[in-house]
Amino acid sequence: MSLSEIQTRITKAEADANRPTGSVSLIAVSKVQPLVRIEAVLEQGHRLFGENKVQEAAGKWPDLRQRYPGTEVHLIGPLQTNKARQAMELFEAIHSLDRPKLANTLARLAQELGQCPDLFIQVNTGEEPQKAGVIPSEADAFIAEARGLDLPLTGLMCIPPVDEEPTLHFALLAKIAERNGLKGLSMGMSDDFERAIAQGATHVRVGSAIFGARDYG
Ligand SMILES: *Cc1c(COP(=O)(O)O)cnc(C)c1O
Numbered sequence: 001m002s003l004s005e006i007q008t009r010i011t012k013a014e015a016d017a018n019r020p021t022g023s024v025s026l027i028a029v030s031k032v033q034p035l036v037r038i039e040a041v042l043e044q045g046h047r048l049f050g051e052n053k054v055q056e057a058a059g060k061w062p063d064l065r066q067r068y069p070g071t072e073v074h075l076i077g078p079l080q081t082n083k084a085r086q087a088m089e090l091f092e093a094i095h096s097l098d099r100p101k102l103a104n105t106l107a108r109l110a111q112e113l114g115q116c117p118d119l120f121i122q123v124n125t126g127e128e129p130q131k132a133g134v135i136p137s138e139a140d141a142f143i144a145e146a147r148g149l150d151l152p153l154t155g156l157m158c159i160p161p162v163d164e165e166p167t168l169h170f171a172l173l174a175k176i177a178e179r180n181g182l183k184g185l186s187m188g189m190s191d192d193f194e195r196a197i198a199q200g201a202t203h204v205r206v207g208s209a210i211f212g213a214r215d216y217g
Helices: 003-016 035-043 054-067 081-090 100-113 136-148 166-179 193-198
Strands: 025-029 048-051 072-075 093-097 118-122 153-157 184-186 203-206
Touching (some): 003 193, 054 072, 054 081, 072 081, 081 100, 093 153, 136 166, 184 203
Parallel strands (some): 025 048, 118 153, 153 184
């Protein structure tokens, strides 16, 4: 599928949900993709990308940013505290704030650097042990804690369990965001972004549907 087809589907999903055109940002998830495919999407004018590893992003985006002004890159994968400084310098937004230790580190670095990317708190809506994120019953407290540190909280992010209907998870994330006065909802991937938009997603993270399958070989 092409970038323009995905954009068309997003526009339709926005209309179906009675939401304004352009209310959903498309994050093109470029992890593991060959440079030529990323350049092709940049050539089409797209400027918002997502990566899930700090190291991998550091290897390609500084150069691509220079060549394509206005590019924004968001970190959508887990962040270790020892890479927090590098992440703050590389990304416009971090979607994986998931624990107090990381919040404290980001707050300290924000003071030192005088800036901080937009932050999304990751919520483990399916309470899966192998997955990052705060569990729903602890989300309100963690949101309050991050606010107490003066961190620029934009919204919440989730990755629903693969074998469950994602709509229930999207709705739960939207509910937690709403009762905490958070506007951003980072949810929805290649297979379910339309369902996420129906539940209020502001940022969808779409990889393989734009770039083709990832080749981890
Ligand atoms: C890889 C990834 C995506 C994109 O997944 P696709 O199924 O290729 O659209 C979205 N979100 C996160 C957190 C990811 O790691």
